[in-house]
Amino acid sequence: MANMKCASFLPSFLLPLLFVLAVATVAAGDVQFVFSGFTQSSLTLDGSAVVTQGGLLDMSNGTNNVKGHAIYPAPLLFRNSSTGKVKSFSATIIFCIVGTFPGVNANGMAFFIAPSKNFTDALPTQYLGILKQENNSNLLVIEIDTFQNLELKDINDNHIGIDINNVVPVQSNMAGFYEDSSGGAFKNLTLNNGMKLQLWVDYEEEETRINVTLAPLHVGKPLKPLLSATYNLSTVLTETAYIGFSSTAELMNARHYILGWSFGMNGQAPYIDISKLPKLPRVGSKPQSKLLAILLPIATAALIISIVTIVILMVRRRRRYREVREDWEGEFGPHRFSYKDLFDATEGFKNKNLVGAGGFGMVYKGVLKLSKKEIAVKRMSHDSTQGMKEFVTEIVSIGKLRHRNLVQLLGYCRRKGELILVYDYMSNGSLDKSIHCEQDKLTLNWAQRFHVIRGVATGLLYLHEKWEKVVIHRDIKASNVLLDDDMNGRLGDFGLARLYEHGTDPQSTHMVGTMGYLAPELVRTGKASPHTDVYAFGMFLLEVACGQKPIKQTTEEKQVFLVDWVLEHWTNGSLSKTVDTRLRGNYNTDEACLVLKLGLLCLHPFPSSRPSMRDVMQYLNGEIPLPKLRPTPLSLGMQGLMQDNGFNTSVMSYPQLMSSFSAMSDLSGGR
Numbered sequence: 001m002a003n004m005k006c007a008s009f010l011p012s013f014l015l016p017l018l019f020v021l022a023v024a025t026v027a028a029g030d031v032q033f034v035f036s037g038f039t040q041s042s043l044t045l046d047g048s049a050v051v052t053q054g055g056l057l058d059m060s061n062g063t064n065n066v067k068g069h070a071i072y073p074a075p076l077l078f079r080n081s082s083t084g085k086v087k088s089f090s091a092t093i094i095f096c097i098v099g100t101f102p103g104v105n106a107n108g109m110a111f112f113i114a115p116s117k118n119f120t121d122a123l124p125t126q127y128l129g130i131l132k133q134e135n136n137s138n139l140l141v142i143e144i145d146t147f148q149n150l151e152l153k154d155i156n157d158n159h160i161g162i163d164i165n166n167v168v169p170v171q172s173n174m175a176g177f178y179e180d181s182s183g184g185a186f187k188n189l190t191l192n193n194g195m196k197l198q199l200w201v202d203y204e205e206e207e208t209r210i211n212v213t214l215a216p217l218h219v220g221k222p223l224k225p226l227l228s229a230t231y232n233l234s235t236v237l238t239e240t241a242y243i244g245f246s247s248t249a250e251l252m253n254a255r256h257y258i259l260g261w262s263f264g265m266n267g268q269a270p271y272i273d274i275s276k277l278p279k280l281p282r283v284g285s286k287p288q289s290k291l292l293a294i295l296l297p298i299a300t301a302a303l304i305i306s307i308v309t310i311v312i313l314m315v316r317r318r319r320r321y322r323e324v325r326e327d328w329e330g331e332f333g334p335h336r337f338s339y340k341d342l343f344d345a346t347e348g349f350k351n352k353n354l355v356g357a358g359g360f361g362m363v364y365k366g367v368l369k370l371s372k373k374e375i376a377v378k379r380m381s382h383d384s385t386q387g388m389k390e391f392v393t394e395i396v397s398i399g400k401l402r403h404r405n406l407v408q409l410l411g412y413c414r415r416k417g418e419l420i421l422v423y424d425y426m427s428n429g430s431l432d433k434s435i436h437c438e439q440d441k442l443t444l445n446w447a448q449r450f451h452v453i454r455g456v457a458t459g460l461l462y463l464h465e466k467w468e469k470v471v472i473h474r475d476i477k478a479s480n481v482l483l484d485d486d487m488n489g490r491l492g493d494f495g496l497a498r499l500y501e502h503g504t505d506p507q508s509t510h511m512v513g514t515m516g517y518l519a520p521e522l523v524r525t526g527k528a529s530p531h532t533d534v535y536a537f538g539m540f541l542l543e544v545a546c547g548q549k550p551i552k553q554t555t556e557e558k559q560v561f562l563v564d565w566v567l568e569h570w571t572n573g574s575l576s577k578t579v580d581t582r583l584r585g586n587y588n589t590d591e592a593c594l595v596l597k598l599g600l601l602c603l604h605p606f607p608s609s610r611p612s613m614r615d616v617m618q619y620l621n622g623e624i625p626l627p628k629l630r631p632t633p634l635s636l637g638m639q640g641l642m643q644d645n646g647f648n649t650s651v652m653s654y655p656q657l658m659s660s661f662s663a664m665s666d667l668s669g670g671r
């Protein structure tokens, strides 16, 4: 927006008249003007200088080796007509230099007071398009120089200087300002970095002092000028002179923009309204790149972080749910569970879902997401893959068995060093918890116990005889008998001990863990058979009837074997005293005695003297009576141990002190 106090209201077709008027004005009094943008300024332009559509005075159009001038159209009267001295004056200029190559300085611009508008003779580059090589006169030039010409003693490539009739400055200083707010400290400014700067040129008639002050646009005029030179301009300037700007461009071109300009003769230059200044062109999309400079790293960082996070999550997910799967498992497809399903079902194998821990590993309760079915998940650590195929094959084929007295195996899953088996969940837990609970707390009455015993016997018979091949359970004990919703006894963990037989030494922790259920010949040879299952079943019978563990540690040294204890009572004719006291006598005496005696029979040290599960079923059902048993003291020796010792076939001799396993083993080995 142009705002010429003297002629701003004039339309452009009256321009020729303006010159006349302007000159007249000059003659009449002191000129004062202010331009916030140059749209209607009617400046005299030559060379590369143009006023853009937006009202910006563009001194250099981007071409190399050009010069340009923008001159206030009318000459100004600089001298007092009566005294003849150069009057005080002041000018304010708002400009901006944008270097084509930031950091590389070239060329410069200048504010001048000159006797004529004809600069055809003036030289570009260091002569700023105003001066000639010699014979310069009547010139005041304020150079805004971004080029260091050592020949001309330029102090650096970023300086302001006062030149009078010469390219060598009267005074110069590096661009900057004395900041009022910090007590007059000098602050550097870079001229050609695209920053809007304000320059003040003041001359005082009496003092003959020229002050030049520079500051960033939004900083007010500093108190201390950048340059302050005493020079009597009355000896320099002509009576009337032109004021304006010059710009030169050589190789490294820069853009010189003037946004606003005000001048006051014999007084202060008017204030330039900053809000009305024209906008700078988007040079090299600078503001955009500034935005990008901030956003791009953030966006890039965010992208990288998210990619890394996703990768980490995927890797963790893969590692977390990683499984081992081999070709031969194809046929077990329907029985194969994915680890993720089991992980989700047990809420990540949380401790709160842990229902128990045994010799093989941990057992967790879970709920399958899709079917909402309750499952028991058994995690077993297993290092070797040796025998795994046989084991899985066996487990899965056994898993195909369906029987109301077996805990249904639903499937399995394999991970590195780990085998996971999935069973039906048994809501009433394992039998050992019900039997070996606190004293006086009755959880299972006799009828329930007897029902469970028959159930377990049915289950074991099924394993031994009803399927196409003999399945040996290998680990019958109270903790492997589980109670379903209807309090049926169900055998669990069949065949599992098998996994640990391969390659592991017989003295494994598991063997020790189920001590008391091991038949003497199993301890000796390590070979499981239906007879060893029957032996363990016998121990289970005593355990259920007496409510006691097979081996009781009374003191540190002394162990009491349940068999011996029952046998002793039997010998003494007080068998009913061994029945669980928690039952408080509420039991069927016949059934209890049957169970106890059958237990002892199953616990016979000679495998062949033990009944088969089929026999056991018949005894339990009362279909056939128990053979008459006769307790025989061990002191009778070999004879006493022999069955059918020439006496009655239906009377069996029975050794005392069953716990002498080694002795038993030796004896049975002799058979």
Ligand SMILES: Nc1ncnc2c1ncn2[C@@H]1O[C@H](COP(=O)(O)OP(=O)(O)OP(=O)(O)O)[C@@H](O)[C@H]1O
Pocket: 355, 356, 357, 358, 359, 360, 361, 362, 363, 376, 378, 407, 423, 424, 425, 426, 427, 429, 430, 475, 479, 480, 482, 492, 493, 514
């Ligand atoms: N299918 C199931 N349903 C409900 N609870 C179960 C199931 N399987 C096992 N449990 C519980 O988990 C506990 C631990 O079982 P686990 O089989 O690991 O050990 P154990 O039976 O004591 O010894 P072993 O390792 O010799 O079998 C059991 O005592 C039982 O309470």
Ligand SMILES: *[C@@H]1O[C@H](CO)[C@@H](O)[C@H](O)[C@H]1NC(C)=O
Pocket: 046, 047, 048, 049, 061, 062, 063, 066
């Ligand atoms: C710049 O100005 C010079 C001198 O007037 C002229 O020759 C040249 O064509 C101009 N260049 C542009 C790009 O306007």
Ligand SMILES: *[C@@H]1O[C@H](CO)[C@@H](O)[C@H](O)[C@H]1NC(C)=O
Pocket: 080, 081, 082, 083, 266
């Ligand atoms: C010239 O100077 C004299 C004395 O300083 C002053 O009175 C007079 O007003 C000035 N004239 C102009 C035109 O400035």
Ligand SMILES: *[C@@H]1O[C@H](CO)[C@@H](O)[C@H](O)[C@H]1NC(C)=O
Pocket: 118, 119, 120, 121
């Ligand atoms: C400018 O000056 C040169 C010589 O100094 C002269 O040849 C030329 O005609 C002048 N131009 C104008 C427009 O006066």
Ligand SMILES: *[C@@H]1O[C@H](CO)[C@@H](O)[C@H](O)[C@H]1NC(C)=O
Pocket: 134, 135
């Ligand atoms: C400068 O002025 C001197 C004396 O007036 C003259 O001899 C010389 O030729 C001039 N030089 C130029 C370049 O005009």
Ligand SMILES: *[C@@H]1O[C@H](CO)[C@@H](O)[C@H](O)[C@H]1NC(C)=O
Pocket: 174, 188
């Ligand atoms: C200002 O510029 C001078 C000369 O280039 C330099 O020595 C000084 O360190 C600069 N000061 C600041 C604050 O940039």
Ligand SMILES: *[C@@H]1O[C@H](CO)[C@@H](O)[C@H](O)[C@H]1NC(C)=O
Pocket: 202, 203, 204, 209, 210, 211, 223, 224, 225, 228
């Ligand atoms: C120039 O600056 C000095 C301070 O350095 C100040 O005293 C003086 O009044 C100034 N003169 C003008 C014309 O601004």
Ligand SMILES: *[C@@H]1O[C@H](CO)[C@@H](O)[C@H](O)[C@H]1NC(C)=O
Pocket: 085, 206, 207, 208, 232, 234, 235
């Ligand atoms: C400045 O120069 C003029 C003319 O030569 C003279 O009259 C005046 O006294 C000078 N002023 C100072 C302060 O020297």
Ligand SMILES: [Mg+2]
Pocket: 358, 479, 480, 492, 493
């Ligand atoms: Mg178990």
